[in-house]
Amino acid sequence: MAPTPERFAKIMRVLQKRQPTLTVLMDEVNKPHNLSAIVRTCDAVGVLEAHAVPPRGGKLAEFEGHTYEATSGSAHKWVRVNRHEDAISAVRALQGRGFQVLATHLSQRSVDYREPDYTRPTCVLLGAEKWGVSDAAAEAADANIVIPMFGMVQSLNVSVAAATILFEAQRQRLAAGMYAQPQLAPDALNALAFEWAYPDLAPAYRERGEAYPALDELGQFA
Numbered sequence: 001m002a003p004t005p006e007r008f009a010k011i012m013r014v015l016q017k018r019q020p021t022l023t024v025l026m027d028e029v030n031k032p033h034n035l036s037a038i039v040r041t042c043d044a045v046g047v048l049e050a051h052a053v054p055p056r057g058g059k060l061a062e063f064e065g066h067t068y069e070a071t072s073g074s075a076h077k078w079v080r081v082n083r084h085e086d087a088i089s090a091v092r093a094l095q096g097r098g099f100q101v102l103a104t105h106l107s108q109r110s111v112d113y114r115e116p117d118y119t120r121p122t123c124v125l126l127g128a129e130k131w132g133v134s135d136a137a138a139e140a141a142d143a144n145i146v147i148p149m150f151g152m153v154q155s156l157n158v159s160v161a162a163a164t165i166l167f168e169a170q171r172q173r174l175a176a177g178m179y180a181q182p183q184l185a186p187d188a189l190n191a192l193a194f195e196w197a198y199p200d201l202a203p204a205y206r207e208r209g210e211a212y213p214a215l216d217e218l219g220q221f222a
């Protein structure tokens with residue numbers, strides 16, 4: 001079914017602000033409501049796709065499926081979560097794609113989370129609720145960041161920490177004009193627009209190996 005013009009305009013507005021160079025890597029974040037809340041914040045900030053190492057012993061179906069839909073408020077539909085086997089290989093893969101990886105980790109080299117330049121391609125590495133980011137993953141990261149804490153409790157909830165850091169990234173990127181013009185390449189933007197606007201039609205195109213329709217000069221799919 002074709003989306004209403006209003007719905008289609010909203011899809012285009014959102015995609016024009018998506019930030020393919022900003023992401024998170026969730027390392028064994030194991031509470032579904034935390035995963036959902038982080039994905040929801042990713043959507044709000046404009047993260048295009050997120051990354052996760054599923055908790056050990058957790059069921060893949062739970063991680064990829066419906067258990068985190070409730071808290072995400074459907075955000076999981078708009079932010080793809082890529083699965084990785086382990087944190088170190090995920091960090092290396094993201095660095096290989098040009099991302100600086102900022103591990104949320106208290107160490108001798110930790111800096112205040114507001115110090116890094118988030119206009120660079122950036123991945124924020126978030127740790128598991130119980131044991132945080134491993135020392136090995138923190139070492140593999142390009143920098144370690146912390147949100148200063150002045151209370152009796154030592155750490156924040158992981159989804160709260162993610163939101164705090166991602167909105168600092170949003171603040172810096174807004175100031176740099178990165179939401180004022182599309183960060184996605186035109187072909188990628190058009191493909192996502194078709195997938196979001198026609199979720200019932202897009203799979204058949206992919207199965208047939210056929211290119212999606214192009215946007216015409218009116219910004220509609222021909």
Ligand SMILES: C[S@@+](CC[C@H](N)C(=O)[O-])C[C@H]1O[C@@H](n2cnc3c(N)ncnc32)[C@H](O)[C@@H]1O
Pocket residue numbers: 104105125126127128129130131132133145146147148149154155156157158159161162
């Ligand atoms: C509950 S904390 C983990 C606590 C764990 N006992 C530890 O020592 O790391 C879960 C995750 O939230 C994030 N986090 C919590 N407080 C933070 C802070 N003050 N600065 C940066 N990240 C924080 C980190 O990603 C952390 O791995």
